[in-house]
Amino acid sequence: MADEFDVIVVGSGVTGGWAAKEFCEKGFKTLVLERGRHLDHPDPEYTDMLAPWEAENAGLMPESFEDAGRYSMLRKKGRLYKSQWARFFVDDKEYPYSFPKDRPFMWTRGYQLGGRSITWGRQSYRWSAKDFEANAKDGNGVPWPIGYDDLAPWYDYVEAFAGISGAKDDVETLPNGDFLKPWEMSCAEQFVSDNLKKNRPDRPMVIGRCANLSEVRPIHTELGRGPCQARNMCKQGCSFGAYFCSLSSTLPAAERTGNLTIVTDAIVTSVLYDDKKGRATGVSVVDRKTKCLRKYKAKVVFLCASALGSVQVMLNSRSDARPKGIANSSGLLGCYIMDHFGGAGATGVVPGFEDRYSFGRRPTGIYMPSFRHEKADDVDFVRGYGYQGGGSTRPRTSHTGKKVGIGAAVKEHVGKALPWRMRLIMYGEMLPYIDNRASLHPVKTDDWGMPLLHIDAYGRDNEKKMLVQAAKDAEDILIAGGCINVKSSHVNPENHIELGSRTHEMGGACMGSDPKNSVLNKWCQAHDVPNLFVTDGASMSSCSTQNPSLTYMALTARATDHAAKLLKEGVL
Amino acid sequence: MSDHKFTRRIFLSGAVVTVTALSLTGCTEPKTQLVKIEQAGAFFNPDDLTLLNDIAEIMIPRTGTPGAADAQVAAVIDAMMMTWANGATRDLFSNTLQKIELMAETLKGKPYSSLTLKQRQSLISEIDVRAFSDEVPDYAEGYKRLKDLIFRVFYSSEAANADYVPIPGQYRGNLTLDEYESLTEAYSYGG
Structure with missing residues (x-):
């Protein structure tokens, strides 16, 4: 396999899938790196065709898991701690993170191809002009560098493909x-x-x-997606492809172009950086199974690893010259962590x-x-x-x-x-607080040598x-x-x-006009590193009250369009 | 004679394993109407299974609709002792069954298996009331957890969900009873 690509997309969930689709359809050789296991669509791991009485242990998780301290945060969520779908959520004992003892943070993750797009709540609402004006208006956080009108055509675009009822x-x-x-x-x-x-x-x-197909249009059927059957078993994977999920929607669209390469079990630990050119050159990866290290190179890197996941990779992209991580001249990388x-x-x-x-x-x-x-x-x-x-x-x-x-x-x-x-x-809607912060743990690392993310918000x-x-x-x-x-x-x-109970964590690499007080510009492009983009929840400057995934999709499609133009112009 | 057979997908350490539980057979004692299970389960011995099956059926009896025995609740719980329960729960449930045996002797003056159905119903009813009272007898925790599991297993069983509609295909939110019943009949497993 060639290890040089036009674009590397880190993550395969809602935003990673969109970035892959857009770049592939524009003709760019695109590598998607997913830290979890491979899944197909439909996949034998889906449990949506099981009747309720066929659920393992009547839906209960083995008690030994609790005894062993597994899934401690998912257990707190109650409704998500079920045998039918726990496989699509991360066990925080296997992949630990850190928080102050008296201020727990609930980080719900999905490490598999498709990420959390398999289990998301599918609520899809546009943010309004008022949401993008909020920071500037009341003086909290970093003023948004874009308004509703900038995003409106991209909402149109992603809604049509995803299928929003x-x-x-x-x-x-x-x-x-x-x-x-x-x-x-x-x-x-x-x-x-x-x-x-x-x-x-x-x-x-x-x-x-919601992103469930109440009816199907050709844009959906041509990918083999069918109408929603009103079963409400979405978290078990949908064999009908009836809700928007990377596995059934964006990744197949990317794959049919012939430009997509997917590598699973590839944990991205850092973004590679050329100090002389001031550009990202690729990413460093540790193999989840073998723990072998390897590198992939590309002209552009898109971080779509979820808000906190992308922040973790950026903070860990450090060197003597950049001890606080990549794209962090503002010192604000990891700040303004929010959630509904x-x-x-x-x-x-x-x-x-x-x-x-x-x-x-x-x-x-x-x-x-x-x-x-x-x-x-x-x-x-x-x-x-x-x-x-x-x-x-x-x-x-x-x-x-x-x-x-x-x-x-x-x-x-x-x-x-x-x-x-x-x-x-x-x-x-919580306010963006500068000291609601994600940072790297000074000592503790996970089994793959990655410093634990410490979340204090x-x-x-x-x-x-x-x-x-x-x-x-x-x-x-x-x-x-x-x-x-x-x-x-x-x-x-x-x-x-x-925070974290809604799984809408945002911020950490906020967009803004001023490189002194923000990490990304209006294109979700790092102020400091022009070929590094972050289009997941990390880029959000405020959190509104609407569920954010549709806005992530629109931001990603808009950012890929911009990056593609720069690539074609030879700027990147 | 009743024949219990089932297949379950068991979730163990992230792997799906398909196992077939033992086929439990039982004979009904004419005098007491107690179904005596003659074969050991994966965890419980025949006496425990006999007791568990009977308690479950007394809690949720067959009426115009299936009861706990029809839904093979005891057999499912027996398998769950291996695939779901930890050591403490296994001990707790075993001890709870023993305590119910003892309560039969104490309250009714006979071994559980010698009691008539009416006497057993009366015994479990009394145990139930006491368990949820302020008295908090020593069997309360085990009994409550076992009861909760019996109800959970029964009400998620196929026998208790004859009108379950696996693939409704649509949502309607303002139906008359006739419209609702005709849709349910058309789309449910029984339809």
Whole structure:
């Protein structure tokens, strides 16, 4: 195999797949390096064709894993710690990272070809102009060097290929796109949404937009992708290719050009750098299985290894001349780590509809974009929060395995239809704090010799205030929406606000116009190293409240277009 | 006579291994209506399996729909002792079954296997109430965990999910009961 390429893409998840597709389709010999194992599509590791009763150990993970301290963070996530899909998540005992004892950070990773695009939540929302203006407006973090208009055509582009279902809701803070047909709201959700239109038009509730094919277009079928079957087994891999995943979407598109090379089990430890030319020359790799070291060379390097993964590689790309890592003349590499935070919400009963039922398992919920972009008099924090949740399925009485009661009467009580319910959970926008930071551990390394990433990031006063208000607002929304028996709750804001639970970690190599206070320019291109690009979550200068993957896709497609032009012009 | 057979995919250290569990056979005692399992499982001996199978069936009996024995709950749990449980849980469950045997002697004055079905139902019901009471008897933890597992295994079984629709193909959120039932019938395993 030749070890020189036009482009090296580090990572094969949402952004790595996009970078590979774009470069390959533009004619560049592209190498994708994935640190995890190879997977096909569909793959024998997919478990989506198993009936629930065929799940290993009834969905439970072996107790010996807990005894051995394996998957400690995934266990905390509860719903993700299941035998059906744990194989697609990283065991943090095998791949440890570091955090202050009293400030844990939940880093959820997927080390396999396709990365976390196999298990992502598929919620796909454009960010709005207000999101890109936020830092400049309230003075937190680094002002974005781009606005919504810069990204809008790229949102169009990636949405068409990925296939995003949704309605044109005409909400200023949630821009429209050319969506596939929206999923249907349940009668309960429609009732609440309609009531909000009347009672709180400033707080719209729309059907969630998601990367599941509610219908297929030729751009999807030509890659063998089929329509979503409403099974809601997405985290188990989708044999239908019905949700956007690198394995079924971008990587096959890249592969059919003949320009793609994929190497798995290749852990990139650093970006190679020519001090004289001031350019990246490739990457250094340690083989996951053999631990042998090798190098790959290319004209351009795209880091798409996830926000924290890319930051780790950059920090570790150090030499005597660059002791703080590559592209770090600002000293801000690793700073401004963010994530959406939760911890507040509300539930309520939707009256009526006792003769109505649902069928199928819809792959999305409802969505309420942030309505607090402008600081209001009733609160003493900046930015805001959105809500996700909904009531797609009519609840039923559950069994009493954890309660008193046995026998025929108890059994007959199970599975009876209950009133429809609605649930809202907050997705808070945390501020970009310069000292929410990822750094290399001074001493500890993993089994491959890579210094552990030490992550010290947490929510502060602004986030604590948001938590309390988000519970109140959720309650008000459900009441305005016509719900009864509404109950809201929030975690104790004085406790540590742990980040990472939403798996939306961002920042660490923020974009900005000024090389003195940012790592990347408006093209996700390192200020210091013109042929090094970072297009994953690391590049984000703020975190908005919308799920970020669609924006990563748009940023990646835009950056590859720019890099390709520079390559063709001979600049890179 | 009942015949229990099943195949399970077991998740062990990241590898998928397919194993076929033992086929458990049992004879129903005419007097007590107790199904006596005659063969050892992967973990439990025949007496333990007899007890476990009976407790599970008393908790979730066959009515108009299948019960725990139909769903082979005891056989599944027996396999899970090898593929899921750690040593502490194995000991806990074994001890819990022993304690239930002892409770039969203490509360009903006879070995469990000699009790009539009514007496066994009454015994397990009493044990259940006590386990969840403020009294917190010494068997409470083991009993609660075993009960939770029995319910979990049953309600994720094929027998308990006759109307499970593997591939709905669509989502509808505002159906009448007739519309819902006709879609479920058309798309479920039984359809």
